[in-house]
Amino acid sequence: MVATTKEPLLEVDTITKSFGRHVAVSQVSFSVPAGAVCGFIGPNGAGKTTTMRIAATLELPDRGDVRVAGRSALLDPRGVRRMIGFMPDAYGTYAATTVAEYVDFFARAFGLKGKERLRAIDSVTDFTGLRPLLEKPISGLSKGMKQRLSLAKTLLNDPSILILDEPASGLDPRARVELRELIRILADQGKAVLVSSHILTELSEICDEVAVIESGTIQATGDIATLSAGADAAKGMQVRARFLTDVDAAQRFLAEQNFVVGTRREREGVVFGFKGDQEALADLLERTVREGLRPVEFHGERIDLEDLFLHLTQGKLQ
Numbered sequence: 001m002v003a004t005t006k007e008p009l010l011e012v013d014t015i016t017k018s019f020g021r022h023v024a025v026s027q028v029s030f031s032v033p034a035g036a037v038c039g040f041i042g043p044n045g046a047g048k049t050t051t052m053r054i055a056a057t058l059e060l061p062d063r064g065d066v067r068v069a070g071r072s073a074l075l076d077p078r079g080v081r082r083m084i085g086f087m088p089d090a091y092g093t094y095a096a097t098t099v100a101e102y103v104d105f106f107a108r109a110f111g112l113k114g115k116e117r118l119r120a121i122d123s124v125t126d127f128t129g130l131r132p133l134l135e136k137p138i139s140g141l142s143k144g145m146k147q148r149l150s151l152a153k154t155l156l157n158d159p160s161i162l163i164l165d166e167p168a169s170g171l172d173p174r175a176r177v178e179l180r181e182l183i184r185i186l187a188d189q190g191k192a193v194l195v196s197s198h199i200l201t202e203l204s205e206i207c208d209e210v211a212v213i214e215s216g217t218i219q220a221t222g223d224i225a226t227l228s229a230g231a232d233a234a235k236g237m238q239v240r241a242r243f244l245t246d247v248d249a250a251q252r253f254l255a256e257q258n259f260v261v262g263t264r265r266e267r268e269g270v271v272f273g274f275k276g277d278q279e280a281l282a283d284l285l286e287r288t289v290r291e292g293l294r295p296v297e298f299h300g301e302r303i304d305l306e307d308l309f310l311h312l313t314q315g316k317l318q
């Protein structure tokens with residue numbers, strides 16, 4: 001489970017689903033509290049869409065359950081559906097339809113009537129910035145605007161949980177940033193947001209937590225800082241250090257210290273691998289000072305997000 005002290009609004013509880021003999025997801029568990037964005041990260045074919053479709057009650061799991069505010073999706077799919085907004089990775093084209101017609105159609109499909117429907121349409125088209133484009137045919141919208149339209153439709157019934165399947169895929173950098181901002185606002189309104197991507201960097205700035213999936217099984221859950229720290233400790237980080245005293249003496253001293261793996265001279269300094277956490281690194285810096293080595297530079301390069309993703313997944317074909 002994603003570690004959190006808050007009550008989960010969405011709980012995916014040990015779900016397993018096979019298609020024929022192929023196990024698409026196996027014992028997948030994680031949870032998302034209200035007000036949080038959880039990134040669901042995994043390479044192509046990892047099981048993200050299958051998990052999200054089950055969470056959105058569009059598919060039944062073979063085993064396990066999904067609970068929304070404590071309600072079981074298996075026992076009460078209609079009740080759960082009312083609380084969930086699902087934005088699929090691909091949606092039907094309604095090329096000849098205008099933005100206004102499209103939103104109105106879905107508002108009616110959600111059973112919204114009269115003033116309530118008009119209020120909901122105003123609210124979602126304002127939020128997504130689509131109001132100036134209401135009379136435009138969908139065929140004339142950019143990919144970014146189409147994604148906003150899909151999000152607008154998903155928000156019509158004001159769901160407390162949002163499940164967004166690869167919403168940023170195919171968007172240009174500006175549209176990505178704008179979409180991220182909208183997602184953050186929605187979480188700040190108290191919604192629980194589950195958002196998938198096959199790249200960690202795309203979501204790292206807005207996610208409170210991530211769940212990493214590969215080959216149908218969860219590889220890691222938690223916040224990115226904790227996962228990065230764990231990966232640093234396991235994989236090691238590279239530290240660059242410069243000393244005012246004799247560099248050879250500094251290199252000899254470092255080579256004998258705990259967590260230090262491999263030292264080499266580089267320009268006036270020493271570069272070494274370090275397999276400890278930030279605390280252990282701070283201790284090492286303190287020891288170099290006590291030793292009289294007079295450090296003037298001591299810089300640990302932490303694992304970057306691309307490396308973290310590669311560390312958490314094994315790149316299995318799926």
Ligand SMILES: Nc1ncnc2c1ncn2[C@@H]1O[C@H](COP(=O)(O)OP(=O)(O)OP(=O)(O)O)[C@@H](O)[C@H]1O
Pocket residue numbers: 019022023024042043044045046047048049050051198318
């Ligand atoms: N309806 C289906 N019938 C047969 N196999 C399926 C079906 N849906 C998914 N699969 C298989 O289940 C596995 C998981 O697919 P899923 O679409 O959930 O992955 P994903 O992580 O969303 O991938 P992508 O990033 O490529 O969208 C894949 O091997 C896929 O081929």
